[in-house]
Amino acid sequence: MEQNGSEKLLREKLREKGLKVTRQRILVLSVLEQNCGSHMTAEEVYGQVSEDYPEIGLATVYRTLQLLLEMQLVDRINLDDGCVRYEIGHLLRGNAKHNHHHLICRSCGKVIPFDGDLLEGLEQHIEETAGFHVQDHEVKFYGLCRECVKAQK
């Protein structure tokens, strides 16, 4: 059976904890991996997994996402649109940069991702002064996008 890095890591972590490798768990992780760029809701993950495995239940998806989160194989993001979102974890994301940086327009609601390299200095500062080991972050700037700034005049 073909088996990529994520799946291997999943199997390892499950074994460590005495938990079982199931098709559902593998599929949920693999869907998240295939949609590496996007932030998926549990419902969306459910929809995608259902294509390969129609018998799966939504509750299983929730339980699995929770489990994967604890194992740090997935990350959780919240864009204030009323539902929690998930994406493949920072450990598995490879060279793709973290993209939990968003500009949220308070006027039109648009969500614009942006590059957050500048946060690295800040993270280092936190590690030094607070003794807190930063693994990941979520940064949201609220304001007005270019178009809405113009429209306001």
Add this chain to the structure above:
Amino acid sequence: MEQNGSEKLLREKLREKGLKVTRQRILVLSVLEQNCGSHMTAEEVYGQVSEDYPEIGLATVYRTLQLLLEMQLVDRINLDDGCVRYEIGHLLRGNAKHNHHHLICRSCGKVIPFDGDLLEGLEQHIEETAGFHVQDHEVKFYGLCRECVKAQK
């Protein structure tokens, strides 16, 4: 009647929109103002307002918070604990610095606020490159707190 700055601004904004000044609206804003430091859930606001005005309904609190949010008299924060929180808006917060900066420990769940002065450079960079006007922000760092880092060894 005694009337502070927040209330005055509220009256103005309501008049502008052709909406009415009600005791409920004034009370909700004033509770948020009195609890300037803390992030309150709708339920908590409801509890506080009820002390002065027991007849108020929870739905009204939700509707009012929504309205105040649109008028930018209150801000919304999300600490991933399952409920949305509100606090007096950045426009009314006066000299008190924004405090939407948190370190969230993935192991013990502790939430530690920290000082975010260092973000100002980043905000300026965004205004320049993206044309996005930043009004407020919410920054969360996920990782392990000092104690949990130690415990892990």
Add this chain to the structure above:
DNA sequence: CTCCTTGCAAATTGTTTGCATACCT
């Protein structure tokens, strides 16, 4: 007097849980 606003209860939505059955190891 008119239309906005409220309180209440019912409806929704996202998520969790209980339980008998099915499946890994």
Add this chain to the structure above:
DNA sequence: AGGTATGCAAACAATTTGCAAGGAG
């Protein structure tokens, strides 16, 4: 075999909505 995991349905919690009655301008 033995305990873990699953699917389903029911339970929950936070928030929203419909509607008749009340209140502000």
